Amino acid sequence: MAENGLTSFSYHIDADETGAAASLAGPAAFAGPLAASGAASLDAETAARAYLVQGLASAAMPRFAVDSEIEQDVDFRIIGTETVPLTKTQTVKFRQHFNKIPIYGSLVTVELDQQNGLVSMNSALGTPEGVDPMAQIAPANVVEKVCDTAGLNQLPAESLPRLYFYFDQTVDSWRLAYIAENVPEAPHGEADGTGAEADGAHGAPLPELFDYIVDAHSGEIVARLPRVASVEIRSAEEPDVLGRPRRITAIALDAGGLRLHDPEFNVYTHDADFADVQPFGALPGPYCVNPPAWLPAAISAHANGTEVARFVRDVLMRNGIDNRGGAYVATINCLWGVSPSREWRNAAWYRDQMIYGQRFQNGQLLSYAAALDVVAHEIFHGITDRTARLEYAGETGALNESYSDIFGIIVSNISEPNLAAWNWEMGEELTSTGIPIRDFRDPRRRNQPDHMDEFVRIPSPYHQGNDYGGVHINSGIHNKAAYNILNSQDHETYLFQPAEVTQIFYLALSQSLSRTATFADSHRAVMSAARSLFRADPKRSLKVAAVAEAFEAVGIVEAVA
Ligand SMILES: [Zn+2]
CATH class of the missing domain: 3.10.170.10 (Elastase; domain 1)
Known part of the structure; x- marks a missing residue:
């Protein structure tokens, strides 16, 4: 038995003859009734369970065994089945239960080939003898205790306590314990009291998570284990x-x-x-x-x-x-x-x-x-927050909106290599009529201007009631400039790869633009990014000229640097 109270065992059908597994058990251990009945005709879970039962019964594998004292109260429940592409095998996992209570950390993994032949078996089994399987503490009391300790009013549903046999390494013995998983702990530091400000960037730290182990007989908190990301x-x-x-x-x-x-x-x-x-x-x-x-x-x-x-x-x-x-x-x-x-x-x-x-x-x-374009739009507001941190009002706010729209439309179309087949509508999945929220090719279709001549000037103060000065209106102008770049042609072929267009806008956003940037600043920043990105490109001057033309076509003239 290891420090975790479990006995582990590993068996592999292809183990080297000199290997430990082969000396414990050869394939002969599994040559019984299952092989004769034809495992291939069974489903994977049934076949895996048959191997598990045979393995437990086999005298050739003493470390894969359940203590005869507790045998009648042990059962194995399936956790799940998984296909493993790398090895072209399938695994079926079981958890060991004793008196219908799961044993913490126990696991049997049976690996099968495509004909359900046994490939390997790995196990960690426990023997929680001498522990009363009847809890003396009610789950509600455990919830109260954990909430008190974690400083919570209530537990999230996923954290509600469940009963396990738990091997307590500090006292080297088994306990009957409730485990409350992923209990959040209120974040430390200043709470942000400014409240509801969509598109704000008030970084609230994510709560830390802990697993609480509470003895089901004494009510004592046995352990508080920090959670780290699992890799399974x-x-x-x-x-x-x-x-x-x-x-x-x-x-x-x-x-x-x-x-x-x-x-x-x-x-x-x-x-x-x-x-x-x-x-x-x-x-x-x-x-x-x-x-x-x-x-x-x-x-x-x-x-x-x-x-x-x-x-x-x-x-x-x-x-x-x-x-x-x-x-x-x-x-x-x-x-x-x-x-x-x-x-x-x-x-x-x-x-x-x-x-x-x-x-x-x-x-x-x-x-x-x-809608993928809507999801990308929102995530790029996050990237804008972390880069240029453009204000969200007036012309700068419209620029902020446009950058999210540009990345949204490109992300949602990037898997389509033929630009002529791109879908320039945004959020059309979300309206009852199928009419999009915005149309990149034709902003006017959704009541957006597509040229600076029609820029909608809204007097300050800016607030939600006037769309913060028309951030979702004037964005159409800058969107159309991006559309023009994407569709720039040279001898009837597209001049830019969509990834290149993404990159010049991203470089502008992350390297050049600041909190109060205007459309004209964006024109200059995208030109500058194009000069850098295409500096070794034989079509550099064509591409830079195409960027200028695309902005000028919508009336955005380059700001004087
Ligand atoms: Zn937005």
């Missing part, structure tokens, strides 16, 4: 809000089940469950978990967030929104204030994360996370 990941195709299959990556939780966290791209998706997200501490809300099932809105938010994260990494070569490897955090099912209908027609970048509302469409609530 699952990837699968799941339907999104629009019914399309989307590939998402989640992590497997120690207690079973999955959580929407993609560790490669550092994307986290949470569910506010139609709570008001304004109060401090309401965000990011509980993680999206499965079981019971993935919500299509969660799949949309997670898959779209990951696509944006991939674009930021591969096209912009930026390390996350903050360029320091920080997480992409999103919350679905948000409300702003109280709404009995559960409708909140918005999506926003707020307190360093994305929040998504929902609207009725054909009698059903449709999440704003459905």
Whole structure:
């Protein structure tokens, strides 16, 4: 038995004959009735369970065994089945239960080939003898105790305590214990009391998470374990809000089940469950978990967030929104204030994360996370916050909006190599009529100007009631300039790769623009970025001239440096 109270064992069908596993048990241990009945005709879980039972019964594998004293009260429950592409095998995982209570840290992994033949078996088993399996403390008392210690009013649903046999290394013995997972601790430091300011950048630190272990007989808090990111990941195709299959990556939780966290791209998706997200501490809300099932809105938010994260990494070569490897955090099912209908027609970048509302469409609530261009738009507000930090009012605010629109339209079309086939509409999935929120090719279609001659001047003061001075109106002019660049042609072929256009706007935003930049500043900054980016490109002068032409076509003249 190791320090964790468990006995581990490893068996591999292809182990070298001199290896330890082969000396413990050869393939002969599994040549019994299962092989004769034809494992290939069984499902993987049934075959894996048969190997598990045979292995336990085999005298050739003494370390893979359940103590005969407790044998009659032990059972193994399936945690999940997973395809492993690298090895072209499938694994079935089991957790050991004793008196119907899971044993913390126990695991049996049975690996199968494509005919359900046994490839390997790895196990960690426990023997929690002499522990009364009846809890003396009620779960409600555990919740109260954990809340008191963590400084919380209530526990998130995912943290509700569950009973385990837990091996306490400090006293070298088993306990019956409640475990409350991922209990947040109120963040330290100043609370931000300025409240609801969409598009604001008041960075609220994310709460730290702990697992609490509480003895089920004495009520004593046995341990408080900080959580670190797990690396056991699952990837699968799941339907999104629009019914399309989307590939998402989640992590497997120690207690079973999955959580929407993609560790490669550092994307986290949470569910506010139609709570008001304004109060401090309401965000990011509980993680999206499965079981019971993935919500299509969660799949949309997670898959779209990951696509944006991939674009930021591969096209912009930026390390996350903050360029320091920080997480992409999103919350679905948000409300702003109280709404009995559960409708909140918005999506926003707020307190360093994305929040998504929902609207009725054909009698059903449709999440704003459905639209990749909208998701990218919000995430790029975050990148703007971390770079130029453009003000969100007047012409500068319209520039802020336009930069988000430009990246949104490019991210959502980047997988289409033929520019002539691009979809220039934004957010069309989200309206009941299918009429887009904005049209990049033809801003006037959505009541936006497409030339400086029609710039809408709104007198200050700027506030939400006048769209902060028309930030969603005048953005059409700058959007049209970007459209012109993307569509610039040289001898009837497109002059720019879409990635190049993304890069010059990104360089302008991150290197040249400041908090009060105007459209003309953007013209100059994008020209400067083009000169740098294309400095070894034989078409450099053509490309720089095309940028100038694109801005001039909408009446944005270069600011004098
Ligand atoms: Zn916006």
